[in-house]
Amino acid sequence: MLYRHADATHARALLAQHRGGKKRALIATDGVFSMDGDIAPLGELAALAQRHDAWLLSDDAHGLGVVGKGRGSTFANGRAEVPLQMGTLSKAVGAYGGYLCASRAVIDLMRTRARTFIYSTGLPPPVVAAAIAALDIIENDPAYVAEPLRKARLFTRALNLPEAQSAIVPVIVGDSEAALSASDLLCEEGFLVVAIRPPTVPAGTARLRFAFTAQHPEAEIDRLAQIVRQRVMRH
Ligand SMILES: Cc1ncc(COP(=O)(O)O)c(C=O)c1O
Secondary structure: OOOOOOOHHHHHHHHHHHHHHOOOOEEEEEOEOOOOOOEOOHHHHHHHHHHOOOEEEEEOOOOOOOOHHHOOHHHOOOOOOOOEEEEEOOOOOOOOOEEEEOOHHHHHHHHHHOHHHOOOOOOOHHHHHHHHHHHHHHHHOHHHHOHHHHHHHHHHHHOOOOOOOOOEEEEEEEOHHHHHHHHHHHHHOOOOOEEEOOOOOOOOOEEEEEEOOOOOOHHHHHHHHHHHHHHHOOO
16 A cells, blocks of 8 residues: 655555554655655654554665764654664665664564575675675764765755755656756766656656765866756756
């Protein structure tokens, strides 16, 4: 059953209507939404989950290492109780594979049942070592961790867009062809910005999806904002 984007009120209505007849329930959400860059109302969802005896699962692929001082979306607005936190090690962590943070009982179950842990196909030790090294940086270098969000905010401020909540900033173009040609234009200027089109996003909301890192030079962000203002947003 789908509830509307980041809409805890809708999730509450669905739970009130349907929870009764079901043995188990799980509320699943992105922590940072991958195509919009906004943050899920995890506190409200956690309260809902508690009230309706449901589990709450967040996919924090875009939150870990970036928001909540690097601790992810669970810590972005106070602290939310999220018993199942999963994500990828391939984005801010810069390695490979994924993770699940959960209770000991859940982790024990995953260890024995998850396909990726069985036989010799688990994560290679050097990849895990790289991920741990990155987690050490995230834990110990708050100034560096703050950079992607600070840079995303330089960009949203330059373009008068709603303030970035994460390192992801969408610029809605509307039409798929227009998004593709804007992406080509930025590529010619030296910027890799992916055009996201339906069915990944709703019809009529094709967009450029900007993702900022700690390494992007500020002067390049200024130049990017200028090009977007003059040659993408004027349409
Ligand atoms: C919300 C979300 N979860 C998971 C993933 C998967 O990450 P990976 O590409 O490392 O498998 C992505 C990747 O884009 C994502 O946006």
